[in-house]
Every structure is written in C-alpha cells, then in structure tokens.
Amino acid sequence: MKRYILQRLIISLLTIWVLVTVVFFLVRLMPGDPFISEKMTPEIRKNMMEYHGFDKPLHVQYFQYLNNLLHGDLGLSLKYSNRSVNTILAQSFPISADLGIRAVVLATVLGLFLGVMAALNNGRFFDYFCVIIAIIGVSVPDFVAGSVLQYVFGLKLHMFPIARWESFRHTVLPVVALSLNTLAVITRTMRSSMLEIINEDYILTAKAKGLSDCEIVTRHEIRNAILPIVTILGPITAGILTGTFVIEQIYAIPGMGRFYVSGINDRDYSMILGMTVFYGVFLVAANFVVDIIYGFVDPRIRISEK
Numbered sequence: 389m390k391r392y393i394l395q396r397l398i399i400s401l402l403t404i405w406v407l408v409t410v411v412f413f414l415v416r417l418m419p420g421d422p423f424i425s426e427k428m429t430p431e432i433r434k435n436m437m438e439y440h441g442f443d444k445p446l447h448v449q450y451f452q453y454l455n456n457l458l459h460g461d462l463g464l465s466l467k468y469s470n471r472s473v474n475t476i477l478a479q480s481f482p483i484s485a486d487l488g489i490r491a492v493v494l495a496t497v498l499g500l501f502l503g504v505m506a507a508l509n510n511g512r513f514f515d516y517f518c519v520i521i522a523i524i525g526v527s528v529p530d531f532v533a534g535s536v537l538q539y540v541f542g543l544k545l546h547m548f549p550i551a552r553w554e555s556f557r558h559t560v561l562p563v564v565a566l567s568l569n570t571l572a573v574i575t576r577t578m579r580s581s582m583l584e585i586i587n588e589d590y591i592l593t594a595k596a597k598g599l600s601d602c603e604i605v606t607r608h609e610i611r612n613a614i615l616p617i618v619t620i621l622g623p624i625t626a627g628i629l630t631g632t633f634v635i636e637q638i639y640a641i642p643g644m645g646r647f648y649v650s651g652i653n654d655r656d657y658s659m660i661l662g663m664t665v666f667y668g669v670f671l672v673a674a675n676f677v678v679d680i681i682y683g684f685v686d687p688r689i690r691i692s693e694k
C-alpha cells in the first residue's frame with residue numbers, strides 16, 4: 389500500500405508541474421498585455437512592465453514564478469491594486485466551496501438513492517423516471533438550468549430569491565442548478581453498476597442462503613456497486629467546488645467566478661494563473677485522495693501490492 393501511495397504522489401506532483409508550465413506559457417501567448425489602455429502613457433506602461441518583471445526574458449519569468457509558487461505566493465493582481473491573488477482566493481474560495489459542498493452533498497445523496505431505486509425497479513415506471521431525470525441533467529447546461537430555475541421559482545412563483553448569497557433561501561436555486569449535472573451522472577452510473585452486480589453469482593448465492601432482500605442490497609449490492617462512484621467523485625467534487633463560475637455569475641454570488649472572469653477579460657496574468665493553478669492543484673489533490681480511498685475500499689489493490 390505504501391508503494392501504491394508513493395506512485396500516486398509522484399504522478400500527482402508531475403501533473404501539477406506540467407499544468408503550471410503549460411498554463412504559464414499559454415497565458416503569456418495571449419494577444420496584448422495587461423497594461424494596454426488609452427489612459428496609460430508609454431512611460432507608465434514601461435514602468436509597470438518593469439515593476440511586475442514582464443520586461444525580463446520569458447524563461448526568467450517562468451523560473452521566478454516557480455520559485456514564488458513553491459513559497460505559496462501566487463503574485464499580485466494586475467487589476468486590483470495592492471491585492472494579492474492569495475488574498476482574493478482566501479476571500480472568495482470559501483463562498484465557492486460552500487456552494488460546491490452543498491451541491492455535492494445533494495447530488496451524491498439523491499443520485500445514489502435514485503440509482504439504487506432505478507436498478508431495483510428495472511423496467512418499471514420509477515426506472516424510466518430516473519433515466520429521464522439523468523438524461524435531462526446531462527443534456528441541460530448549468531447556465532440554462534440556472535436561468536430556468538430563476539424564471540420559474542423566482543420570478544413567477546416567488547418562492548426563492550433570484551440572486552445574491554445571504555440566507556439559506558438564497559442558496560437553494562444555485563445549489564439545485566449546480567447539482568443537476570452531477571446528480572444525473574451519479575444516478576446513471578449507480579444504476580448501471582447496480583444492474584451489473586445484481587446478476588453476479590455471489591448475489592445469487594446470498595439469495596440461496598436465505599438472506600433478506602434488505603441485507604443483500606445494503607451489504608452486497610450497494611457496497612460493490614458504489615466503487616465506480618468513488619472513482620468519479622474526486623474529479624466531480626473538485627470540479628464543482630472550483631468550477632462554480634457560471635452559476636456564480638448568474639446568481640451574483642461573490643465567489644471565485646467573478647474574479648476569474650474579470651481576470652480573463654482584463655488579461656490579469658497573475659489572476660488567471662493563480663486561479664487555474666489553484667483549481668488544478670485542488671483537482672489533482674482530490675484525485676489523489678480518491679485513489680488512496682479506492683485502495684482501501686478495493687481489496688484487490690492491497691492484494692496486488694502484497
């Protein structure tokens with residue numbers, strides 16, 4: 389198991405390094421620069437380029453950024469004066485994480501329930517109902533679902549606020565909109581995995597031994613069928629926690645999305661790099677944790693290591 393963890397750790401570190409390298413050079417290849425403005429004179433622009441080190445050769449900037457990154461410094465924002473990317477992330481990420489965690493919990497709990505019930509009622513009305521929900525959840529983009537929920541439950545029915553992040557009622561619509569796609573993926577995956585498990589020989593043996601249906605489902609079918617969910621839950625969780633940008637824009641939520649979008653529009657190199665690297669590290673870390681959990685959940689990995 390130690391060797392398995394070490395291999396995954398090395399792969400994770402290499403992935404982060406490749407991500408940082410590719411994003412750094414891609415950002416520098418963007419047309420224009422952050423200081424192009426009608427109000428900025430050539431002298432001021434030159435001073436700003438020197439102050440932020442953009443006048444140095446590209447490879448020097450790259451190694452300087454790597455050095456700063458190793459010390460946990462993501463640099464100063466080029467748009468927000470005297471504010472570092474670390475400070476902005478510290479203020480905005482908790483809001484995005486709060487929204488993402490609520491969406492992950494809702495999607496996971498409801499998705500597992502619908503997937504299990506759909507498999508147990510295979511070919512019946514409830515199964516078709518769950519399949520329709522899964523198709524709609526996968527097909528409809530977040531921004532469409534968010535806008536529809538705003539219009540129906542906010543403007544027409546006046547059940548929930550249509551924007552901002554203040555009370556529990558303000559969180560309902562964005563959480564539902566953000567969780568729909570993940571809910572559909574988990575429902576469909578759990579249903580397929582359950583249908584495969586139901587026909588396995590050890591399930592038939594358990595039935596022949598006289599075990600109750602509830603015991604078979606909870607101890608044998610769900611326990612084995614949930615392994616694919618554990619595999620996909622890592623990247624899905626990381627994607628939701630840091631990928632709430634569209635929903636945050638629709639519902640005027642002061643999370644990472646607002647700063648990331650403005651950073652792209654303003655060519656804020658530090659903001660784009662910082663947000664992207666933060667997202668990438670978060671995603672790699674989530675995958676690493678899931679790999680470790682999978683090693684403990686799946687005994688075949690422990691056996692192969694021995």
